[in-house]
Amino acid sequence: MTLRGDLALISKLINPNARVLDLGCGSGDLLAALQAEKAVNGYGLDRDPANIQLCLSKGVNVIEQDLDAGIGNFADDNFEMVIMTDALQAVRDPRELLRQMLRIGEESVVTFPNFGHWRCRLQLGLKGQMPVSKHLPHDWYSTPNIHLCTTLDFEKMCEEENIRIIQRRVVNTRYQEHWTIQLAPNLMASHAFYRLGRPL
Amino acid sequence: MRSEVSSVGKVSPQHFRCQEPLTLQNGAVLPKYELVYETYGTLNDDKSNALLICHALSGHHHAAGVHADEDPKPGWWDACIGPGKAMDTNHFFIISLNNLGGCHGSTGPRSINPDTGKIYGPDFPNIVVRDWVRSQAALADHLDIKSFAAVVGGSLGGMQALQWAIDYPERVRACVAIASAAKLSAQNIAFNEIARQAISSDHDFANGRYADEGVNPDRGLGLARMIGHVTYLSDHGMGTKFGREIKSGDFDEADNVEFQVESYLNYQGQAFTRYFDANTYLLMTKALDHFDPARETGGDLVEALRGTTCKFLILSFSSDWRFSSQRSQEIVDALVKAKKNVASAVIESEHGHDSFLLPIERYTDALGTFLNRCLAEHSGADS
Numbered sequence: 001m002t003l004r005g006d007l008a009l010i011s012k013l014i015n016p017n018a019r020v021l022d023l024g025c026g027s028g029d030l031l032a033a034l035q036a037e038k039a040v041n042g043y044g045l046d047r048d049p050a051n052i053q054l055c056l057s058k059g060v061n062v063i064e065q066d067l068d069a070g071i072g073n074f075a076d077d078n079f080e081m082v083i084m085t086d087a088l089q090a091v092r093d094p095r096e097l098l099r100q101m102l103r104i105g106e107e108s109v110v111t112f113p114n115f116g117h118w119r120c121r122l123q124l125g126l127k128g129q130m131p132v133s134k135h136l137p138h139d140w141y142s143t144p145n146i147h148l149c150t151t152l153d154f155e156k157m158c159e160e161e162n163i164r165i166i167q168r169r170v171v172n173t174r175y176q177e178h179w180t181i182q183l184a185p186n187l188m189a190s191h192a193f194y195r196l197g198r199p200l
Numbered sequence: 201m202r203s204e205v206s207s208v209g210k211v212s213p214q215h216f217r218c219q220e221p222l223t224l225q226n227g228a229v230l231p232k233y234e235l236v237y238e239t240y241g242t243l244n245d246d247k248s249n250a251l252l253i254c255h256a257l258s259g260h261h262h263a264a265g266v267h268a269d270e271d272p273k274p275g276w277w278d279a280c281i282g283p284g285k286a287m288d289t290n291h292f293f294i295i296s297l298n299n300l301g302g303c304h305g306s307t308g309p310r311s312i313n314p315d316t317g318k319i320y321g322p323d324f325p326n327i328v329v330r331d332w333v334r335s336q337a338a339l340a341d342h343l344d345i346k347s348f349a350a351v352v353g354g355s356l357g358g359m360q361a362l363q364w365a366i367d368y369p370e371r372v373r374a375c376v377a378i379a380s381a382a383k384l385s386a387q388n389i390a391f392n393e394i395a396r397q398a399i400s401s402d403h404d405f406a407n408g409r410y411a412d413e414g415v416n417p418d419r420g421l422g423l424a425r426m427i428g429h430v431t432y433l434s435d436h437g438m439g440t441k442f443g444r445e446i447k448s449g450d451f452d453e454a455d456n457v458e459f460q461v462e463s464y465l466n467y468q469g470q471a472f473t474r475y476f477d478a479n480t481y482l483l484m485t486k487a488l489d490h491f492d493p494a495r496e497t498g499g500d501l502v503e504a505l506r507g508t509t510c511k512f513l514i515l516s517f518s519s520d521w522r523f524s525s526q527r528s529q530e531i532v533d534a535l536v537k538a539k540k541n542v543a544s545a546v547i548e549s550e551h552g553h554d555s556f557l558l559p560i561e562r563y564t565d566a567l568g569t570f571l572n573r574c575l576a577e578h579s580g581a582d583s
Contacts, residue, residue, distance in 0.1 A: 019539070041539055049562055052545050056513075056569045059577060063532055064545045073533045 003033055005175025006085060006111050009193055013109060014038055018080040021045070021105060023067055023097070024087035028055035035060065045071070068092040071100050079105040088112045089145040095157060098196070102163065108196045114170070116150030116186040134173050135190055151186045158196065167195035205284035207274060208240040208265035213305060216342050222300075222335060228325035231314060235339055236305030237261050237297035240281060241289035243345075248578060250345045251287060251571070252336060253277065253296040254353030254360035257428070257484045258476060260304035263296035264289075279559040286568035291575055292349065300335045301327040301483045309479035310411065320479075322408025327483055329356075329491045333363045337371070349575055350374035352567075354556035355523060356484065359491045362531070365508040366493055374574040375508075376567065378515045379556040381527035382501050382534070383492040388522060391431050392485040395424035399478045408479050421478045422469030429468050434519035434552035501534040508535075512542040513570045515563065517555040543570060 003011060007030045014020060016038045022031055025044025028051070034040040046052055047066040055062030065071070068091055082105030088094045089112050101108040113135035114120075120131035130140040138145065149157075151170065158165055170181050170189030181188040213236050222230045238261050243250060253263050255276075264281035266274050275296075280286040287294055298306040301324060309324040316323075340348070351372050353361040358380025365375040381388075399405055402420030406413050433441070442461040449456035497503035512535055516528035525546045535542040547563045549555040555563065 041541075043536060043542075049545070049548075052543075053562075053565055053569060056543055056545075056566055057573060059573050060543070061541050062543050062545075063536070073529065075537055078537065 003029060005171065006191065006193060007033070009169060009175075010083060010085070010109050010111075011037070013195060014040060014081060017041070019078070021074070021079045021082045023071070023082065023084040023101070024090075025055065025060070025062060026051050026085075028058045028060035028062060030083070030085070031055070031060045031062075032058040067097060071097070071104065074100075074104040076103055077106065080107065081105055082108045083110075084108070085111045086113065089148045091147065094147050095161065098157075098163065099161065102196065102198050106197070107166065109194070110196060111191065111193045112149065112154070113145075114151050114186065114189045114192045115148040116152060117190045118187050119190070121187070133190070151189060151192045154192065154194070158194075162199045164197040164199055165194055166197050169193040206282060207278065208282045208289055210267070210269065211238050211240065211262075211265040211275075212267065213238050213261055215305070216297075216339050218335075218338050218342070220338065222331070222338070224325055224331045225328045226326055230300075230307065230325070233300060233307035233335065234305075234311075235297050235300065235307070235335060237295055237339065238263065238265075238275075240264050240294040240296075241292050243293040243343075247345055248347070248349060249291060249293050249575060250340070250343075250348050251292040251294045252340070252348050252351045252364070253281070253287075253294060254332070254336070254351065254357035254364075255296070255299060256353070256355035256357045257488065258425075258472070258481075259357065260302060261296050261298040261306075262304070264294070277557060279557060280564055280567065286564040287352065287571060288568065291572060295339070295343070295345075297336065297339060299327075299332045299484075301480060301487075303475075303477035303480040308477065309408075309483065310477050319411050321411055322479055324479060324483065327487055329359050329363045329487055330367060332360055332487070333367055336360070336364075337368060340371070347371045347373060349578065350376060350571055352376040352378070352571075353380070354378040355380055355553065356488050356491075359488070363491075363493065365510050365512070366504060369507055369509040372510045373578060374511045374513070374571065376513045376515070376570070377528070377531065378567075379517055379520050379523045379528075379553055380514075380531070381523050382494065382531050384489055385527070389489045391427060391522070392489055395427050396482055396485055398423040398427065399481060405478060408482075410478065416473060417478050418470070418473040421473045421476065421481060422466075424481060425472040425476075426465045426469040429465055431522045432553040434521065434550055437519060437550040437552050437554075440550060501530065502537045505534055505538045505540060508538070508540055510541075511570075511574055512540060513567070514542060514544040515547060515556075515566065516544075517547050517549045517552070517563075519550050520553045520555060522553040 020040045020042040022044040031042040031044050043061045045065040082101040123131040170185040171191045173190045216235045262275040263277040264275040298304040301308045309320045313320045351361040351364040358377030361375045361377050399420040402417035404415040405417040445460040447458045447460045447463040493504040494501040514528045516525040532544045
C-alpha cells in the first residue's frame, strides 16, 4: 500500500514495536501500514462511523472517541508517539489537546494546512474571499476547520507552551519538500509537519 | 459485498451430561450436571472456527433458527446469527448454551438435587460468572474444541466473554463484549435488588420452595420483569414505541384508561412467569452484581486483564443507560493501558440496552467485520 505523502513521512519516524496513538485516525491507513510493517502496538481514535468501519475491516485498533471530549482517559507516558494529522485545525481546543498529547506520549507529530501559504494570502488579500484550496476544500459556512493557523502562529504557541520542536518539514500541495519552500516556509508551504517533544 | 442473508432454519437442542464434579467458586460441589446447547454452522477440520455465545440474564440456548416450522419467533439472537449475518454460520461453528443455574434445560434450581431426591429450589448453589465459564470450558472439551475463534456476549454475556479472556487466554482468540461492563454500578445493582425484593416478597415465593408447594410467585416475578423492561429501554425509545397511546378506555371515564405502555409491560411480565424460574432470576441477578474481575487484583482492572492475549471488540449503544457507554469505555481504557488489541464503537440507537438484540445496521456491520477479519487473520487469508 502506498501511503499518502505526509503519512509516509510519519511512518519513517516510528520505531518497530512502538506504542502509537493516532488522533483522528480516519480510515486507518497509517496504523494498518505501521502494524504490518513495524509491528507497532497502535491505536486510533475517531468519531466517524464510516471511518471506524473501515478501520475494523483493516484490523486496526480503532476506538470511538471524540477528540473534542478530550483524551484525559489515557494515562501519562502511555505512548512513544502520539500522532495527529490534519485535525489540529478542526478541534475545539487545539492547545489543550497538544498539551495532552505530550502528557500521554513522549513525542508527538502534528500536521496541518498552513494558512500562511501564498495562495491563501492571495485569495484573502486580493480577492477578499476566504481561501478554498486542495488542503482547505470547504466553504466558510461548512468548514470543520475552526482553528486555522500559519506555521509562524504555531511556532509562537510552541514557544509559549515550552513545547520543543524536534523537527519541522514543510511541503507543497504534492507533499514535496522543494528547496524554494525552505526559503520562505510560511509563505511557500501549503502543509506543515512538526515533530514535537517535551522540554529537555 | 454482502452474501445472501438467511436463517439457520430448524435446529434442535443437544445435551451435555457432565459426570465430572464441578467445584464452584464458593466451594460447593456439583457432583454432575447437564448443559443444554444448540449449534449452528459447521465445525471445520482443524476445529478453529468455533464461536461461543454467552447469554444474558433471561437468555437461554435457543439463540437462532426455529425448533419447529410453525414457531412464531426465532431464537433470541437470530438478528445476528445465520448465513450472511454478523455471526456468519457460513464461516463459524456457533455454540449457544443455557447456563448452569438456568431454567431452560440445564441443571438449575428446577433440577432434582441428587442428595435429597427433591427439587433444588433455593438450595441450588450460588453461581458466579467464573463458574459458568468453567462449565462452558467443560462443554468445549466435550466437543473437542481447544480454542474459540471468538467468545461473544451481550450484557451479562459480555461479562462471561471477558472472564473467558481472563481465565483461558490460550483458548480465546477474540472477545466481544456488547453493552456490558467490567462491574455493575450501584444504580444497576439497585435495580437488581428491587427485582429480587419483588420476587421474594411475593407470598407465593414461599422462601423459594414454591415448586414444592405447588404455587409460583407470578406477581413478584412479573413485576421484576417489568422493572427490567423499563431499564432496558430508553425514555426516547419508549416515547417512540408507545407514546401516550391508549390501549383501552377513554379519558372521560378516567378510571378505566389503560395506556399501551402499561398493557405492554403487564403482558411481558405475565408472559415471563410462564417460562422463567424465580430462583434462576435471583441467581442470575446475583451473578451480575458480584461480577468484578478486578476484585482479585486490588481493584485494578488493568492488572486483571494483563494476562489476556485475544483481540477485543467492545460495543455499546448511545441510549443504553443500564449498561452505559461509559462502562464500556472503562473496559477499553483498561485494555489500552494493558497494551491489548482492542477496538470499540458506540452505536447510535434509541432502543436502550435492548439494542444489542436488534438488527441495527452499523452494529451488525461492525460485529461481522471484526469477527470475519479475526477469522481471516488466523487462517492466514489476511487481506
